Amino acid sequence: MLDSLREGLQSAVKRLVGSNVVDEKSIKEFVRDLQRALIQSDVNVRIALEVTDRVQKRALEEKAPPGVTKKDQVVSILYEELARLLGGEGGLQLSKDKTNVIVMLGVQGSGKTTTTGKLARLYSKRGFKVGVVAADTFRPGAVAQLKTLAAASGVEVYSDEKEKDAVKVAKEGRKRFEGTKNLIIVDTAGRHKEEKGLLQEMKEVVGGVKPDATVLVIDGTIGQQCYNQALAFHQAAPVGGIVVTKLDGAAKGGGALAASAATGAKIFFVGTGERIDDLEEFAPTRFVGRLLGMGDLKALMDMVKDAEVVVDEKMTQRVMSGKMTMNDLLVQFEQMKKFGSLKKVMERIPGFSGQLDSKELDKAEDRVKVYKSIIQSMTGDEKSNPETINASRLRRIARGSGRSEKDVRELLARYKQMKTLVKTSKGRELRQMMRRMGEG
DSSP states (O other): OOEEEEHHHHHHHHHTTTOOOOOHHHHHHHHHHHHHHHHOOOOOOOOHHHHHHHHHHHHHHHHOOOOHHHHHHHHHHHHHHHHTTTTOOOOOOOOOOOOOOEEEEEOTTTSHHHHHHHHHHHHHTTTTOEEEEEOOOTTTTHHHHHHHHHTOOOOEEEEOOOOOOHHHHHHHHHHHTTTTTTTEEEEEEEOTTTTTTHHHHHHHHHHHHSSSSSEEEEEEEGGHHHHHHHHHHHHHHHEEEEEEEEEEEEETTHHHHHHHTTTOOEEEEEEOOSTTTTTTOOOOOHHHHTTTTTOOOOHHHHHHHHOOOOOOOHHHHHHTTOOOOOHHHHHHHHHHHHHHHHHHHHTTTTTTTTGGHHHHHHHHHHHHHHHHHHHHHHHHHHHHHGGGGHHHHHHHHHHHHTHHHHHHHHHHHHHHHHHHHHHHHGHHHHHHHHHHHHOO
16 A cells, blocks of 8 residues: 555655754755655645655754654654654544444545445444445446445345435435434435535435435545645535545555545555455554554454464464474465455565555565465475475475476575564564454
């Protein structure tokens, strides 16, 4: 997510940390690097300059607290200012003790219907009784798409494909679910901000349904234009919060987030992929932590919970004590599928996220498929005791898996490296993370 912005910011931080002394000259160079990273990620030039001016002013004027180096203080200032840029904390507040109603808004192509399905799944997994109202009477196929998405989560959908009055469908849907559901999500027709008639319809839907929250879905690939789009919707019907979609690989993602936050509406969620589970609650401070390579353990724990990953406590203890087997490794590969991306996991681990190389991680995901086939070709004894694999066994495993002997040797080397990493002090963060996962 936001690879170019993350790499630009981390490069600037590494250059500052690697300098011999932090003086006025090095701080100004650091600020220029920050400006370049923000502008290249499509953050509005005025906003980028305002943020970096604040960083420079504070870095030059504020004294480092006792026991804190000047380098650490400057990075801390950057962290605070970026979090401030991306808006306040506090997401969508829902209660299971009442009927919560959400109306989804957005232009065509923003990913609104997909996001509706993702939101329904997220909250149904959190124990809410969710009902979805298909009030998009404008786009052909919208109802069918929503039903397909909802079916994956066992969520009920109300629709009336003969009725073309979206306001009537929305009101009837609310009436149908009231009393049996504690969360009703209303999907509306995609609108262009210039279409006065459709904006008026949206106003009437919101007035008729009287939602607890209106959520605007914005396409992250449009960058700075998010500001004008959000403003147009906000003028028609006050926007309670924003979901920024398509942030996976979006070069303009930084601009989209900054522009959305500039409207004053909080960013509730960000869409990070095509899978139905690729919707993440947005917390500016945690998000900035990942951008700067500090990780986000809370988001990782949420990923584990939402992916319904079962953590084996015995296996966790075995791995932490440096007694990991190939079977343990195979289980991790299988669990990884549920997250959708190794990159998403690694960028959330404190101590590891700052050392990410996106291209290397992409290669690593390809290698996982190779490694799985190799492990599956091992005997039970070889999986439990990889140290017993000699030259003849290695040749047999390579033939059985359809892989090269070089691939088998590479897996064995990686396996040894992982065991060593967990056992050494460099693996302290990983061990703490695994312990918390085991306790959770």
